[in-house]
Amino acid sequence: MKEIGLERFQELIGYEFRDKQLLCNALTHSSFIKANSHKNDANNERLEFLGDAVLGLCVGEEIFRTYPHISEGVMSRVRAASVCEAALYEAAKKMGIPSVIRLGYGESVSGGRDKPSILSDAVEALIGAIYLDGGLEEARKFIFSFTDIEKSYHSSRQKDDKTKLQEYVQEKHMGTISYDVINVTGPDHNHVFTMEVKINDITYGKGTGHSKHEAGKNAAAQALCTLAKMHGNE
Numbered sequence: 001m002k003e004i005g006l007e008r009f010q011e012l013i014g015y016e017f018r019d020k021q022l023l024c025n026a027l028t029h030s031s032f033i034k035a036n037s038h039k040n041d042a043n044n045e046r047l048e049f050l051g052d053a054v055l056g057l058c059v060g061e062e063i064f065r066t067y068p069h070i071s072e073g074v075m076s077r078v079r080a081a082s083v084c085e086a087a088l089y090e091a092a093k094k095m096g097i098p099s100v101i102r103l104g105y106g107e108s109v110s111g112g113r114d115k116p117s118i119l120s121d122a123v124e125a126l127i128g129a130i131y132l133d134g135g136l137e138e139a140r141k142f143i144f145s146f147t148d149i150e151k152s153y154h155s156s157r158q159k160d161d162k163t164k165l166q167e168y169v170q171e172k173h174m175g176t177i178s179y180d181v182i183n184v185t186g187p188d189h190n191h192v193f194t195m196e197v198k199i200n201d202i203t204y205g206k207g208t209g210h211s212k213h214e215a216g217k218n219a220a221a222q223a224l225c226t227l228a229k230m231h232g233n234e
Contacts (some may be wrong), residue, residue: 013126015142016131022047026129029118031104044125050083051128058140062149073167074156077223081152088120091146097122132159161220165197168227175200179216182206195219 008021010016017023022043030043059082063075070078081087092098098113101122112118123146133137169177176199183194195215196206204226207218 004099009096012096013142015134015138017129019133020220022129022133023126026125027100028102029104029107029112031112034103035106036138037106037146041080044122047128047132048121049128050131051124051126054127054131054139055124055143058136058143059083059147059149062144063153076155077156078149081156082147082149085116085120086151087147088123088231089116090120090125094146095123097126122194122213128198161217161224163226165220165223168224169199170217179210179219181215197223197224198211 004022008025010023012057025042026044026047028041028043030045030112033041033043056079059079062077063070063078063082067075091194092151101113101118103112103118103198104204127139127143130142156169166177177196178201179195180198182196184191185194186192190210192208192210193212193215194206194208195212195218196203197216197219198204205223207215207220207222209215209218
């Protein structure tokens with residue numbers, strides 16, 4: 001990696017490292033170490049572990065302070081939306097990580113510079129490196145340069161029917177939910193699944209779909225209708 005690349009990258013992320021080795025390690029995938037002998041370098045796995053913890057702490061605290069009236073369950077969904085692989089992957093691309101991350105030749109030619117797992121891990125490693133180099137507040141600044149808590153909050157409120165059913169059953173203390181495939185039809189390339197959803201072994205809904213996920217959602221939707229009718233909400 002050329003030094004000018006590192007300098008430009010630091011401008012893009014808004015943080016200049018005192019210890020450039022930390023930055024170098026954060027941008028080094030394990031495949032690079034296996035393919036090259038660099039005595040002073042380490043891969044970014046340990047920094048990723050640390051960065052994941054710092055990310056969870058900072059985002060969790062921000063959610064706690066910003067939304068004082070939401071439940072623990074909602075807080076968990078907002079945090080999950082904020083720190084998920086997809087969110088970190090998009091952030092990595094915007095800050096230019098694909099052009100500076102160090103990969104082994106095989107990983108590089110197989111599309112490693114656009115792999116969500118590799119890029120999201122690199123973001124977490126950068127968080128860990130900034131935390132070690134500049135402390136918690138610098139790490140926090142970096143995290144919230146690409147993390148939108150408000151957006152995550154609003155997206156998390158758009159619940160699917162399986163989530164709604166789970167929350168309803170928990171609220172009413174109705175018992176345990178289970179989803180079971182009861183039929184599969186159609187050719188191998190175009191299966192149609194039928195699933196039923198039970199609460200304490202009593203069937204409340206059935207649904208079909210071209211995937212188990214779709215069939216489960218449709219079964220949950222029917223179960224919600226069944227429960228609404230039973231409790232006079234329709």
